[in-house]
Amino acid sequence: MNTSAIAANYPTRMRELVTQAKEQNLLRPRQLKYVLLTLELSLLLAFTVAAFVLIGDSWWQVMVAMCSAFLLVHFAFLVHDGAHFQIFRNPAHNEIFAVVTAALVVGASYSWWQHKHSAHHRNPNHMALDPDVKLPIIRAKPKMTGFTSWKPIRIFVTHQGMLLFALMFLEGISIYVASWKHLLRSGVVKYRSLQITLIAINHSTVVILMIWILSPGIAGAIVGIHLGLFGFYLGMVFALNHKGMPLITDARRSDYLLCQVLVSRNIQSNAFLAWLMGGLNNQIEHHLFPTAPRFTLRKLAVLVEQHCRSVGVPYTKVSLTESYRRVYLYVNRVGIGRSNDYICPLGSFQYSPQIILPAAPNHVATQTKGAV
Template sequence: MPAATLPAPARTQGSDFAPLLRQVKEHGLLRRRRGWYARSIAFNLLALAAVITGVALLGHSWWVLLLAAPLAVFTSRTAFVGHDSGHAQIAESRRSNKLLGLFHGNLLIGMSYAWWNDKHNRHHANPNHIEKDPDVGVGALVWTQEQAAERSGFARWLTRNQAWLFFPMLLLEGFALKVSGWQDLRRQSGRERLVEATLLAAHVALYVTLLLLTMSPGKAIVFALVHHALFGLHLGMAFAPNHKGMEMPDGTGERWGHLQRQVLTSRNVRGGLVTDWFLGGLNYQIEHHLFPNMPRPHLRRAQPLVRDYCESVGLPYTEAGLVDSYKQGLLHMHDVGEPLRVG
């Protein structure tokens, strides 16, 4: 069931993507930006170090809770680096990107790089596909009325009210992401599992040690709760506007080419440099999905090329303001639960 009513474009063949790809390559937009990433990573690490120093200095006071907010922001910035490394946007070699991902994901924020990559790559291959995209599978939330009809008990109540509960539930996402990484160790094997588990355990040890050495146990628990709640909220706010409320292909979508599959299921968020920074470049979701290995600073430059090309081939190119993008996603979730409220 499509989640949004869009004009039906002419069927797009896979070859329709080739002219756009050629333009992007001619503009050099797939070239690596190692200097840009080096500066961004260095700034983020210095910012994290500054916040951690502040935690150590203020740990004796409840004022330390104010630092949970900037720590959440720069933890999210760290996650964005892990995301980019998973897409091979940063370095040329697969090994270098993986090392960057393990360092930023597993060690610095305690989120499994292997788990995230496996899940996220499946999402990119079939965005919003009801059966193939793990991001629209049945979980705490559901995304189609067919999924909603199968709910019972507490899950049914949750679905009826999921639009109202969405942002409060994001406060739990920081914990859920870490738990999912630990659970994924069962899927992994050999050296990968050993490396992932060691780095995840090292993160937990370092995080707990920092808090317990600088503040009382009660204060440490409150700080960790606030930090992870804000971290989950920030990440959720970055990812939520991108696909919710857009087309949700099923069997029909199997015939779509790359261009149609990525453009019709994605939504861009309008904004300036502050929006780019806060959302980690994910506001250029259409460009990111069409060219997942494009370095983040090139997405803004690619946007007019992609928008003009979509217009030339009659393909709807969806953009919205930040608030409106959230509104569209929430309205979709509200509509999904409508039959349960009527019944």
């Protein structure tokens, strides 16, 4: 088989995939569906605020905190979709929607998140260029002495995958701190005044309601529960997308299809799980077609998977529990200095894509005889 010819045909094959998606009307924004979803979430949030006021100074507010955290994550999903121009045909309308929703409802900075997220989409899982690759882990040294030589420390270092999941409870606080640092820094920040104003309204409203309705002890607990669950829910969704998938170190620009598909994984899911994950269960399709609305990703996945199989590109799709298991094992292995286990063979794919086999669990794709 002529591997050079296959490699040369990749741009053409990607165009064929785009053509199929357009023919099935899978890339067009779904404005009406998003408007209805926004109204539904807004109504639920209004009921949640009303319940907060009516319940008063009671530990039943824990239920309200759980509901509010759940709803804010789904508003964050809307911000994500708006940032990718999935809602309106006019890019400016998408951006304004995302800015206002992020600041006024979620209470976070859109411009901070958008800068970080754009860098991720440009270079997914690139060890130097993707900010999401960085992990809060302790790397094992060849020889651990002193305090680090204690058995509990050694056990922790080599099994610190659980640390990642525990730290997700702090993600909510991290988002708000990073948002304010971004907005108050020197330099140009798009929509700075608007974001500061709307976030200030959001945060001051929360503080006023807490002081007015709750006693200090319950207020502190409710805020902690809300922030913890908000961050944990977000983290548990976004952690599944790329962690434990091949890492890119090659500075060369590879084929777009390869760069996006090899480092992403899908979650096997039904319509309910897809709703819970804001459509991010179809991460491969989202990276290939970032402007495709979440409502069409399941149908788009059928086309993409068939296409990847036909051109010999590994298409990773695992269960939810298996994905979490891989993330856990990945953090453990990187912590003990085994990050090379995940280096992506993009150089080989650039020349002979059809002779790279799908990855075995916890390993990158395996090259067979004849790979460059």
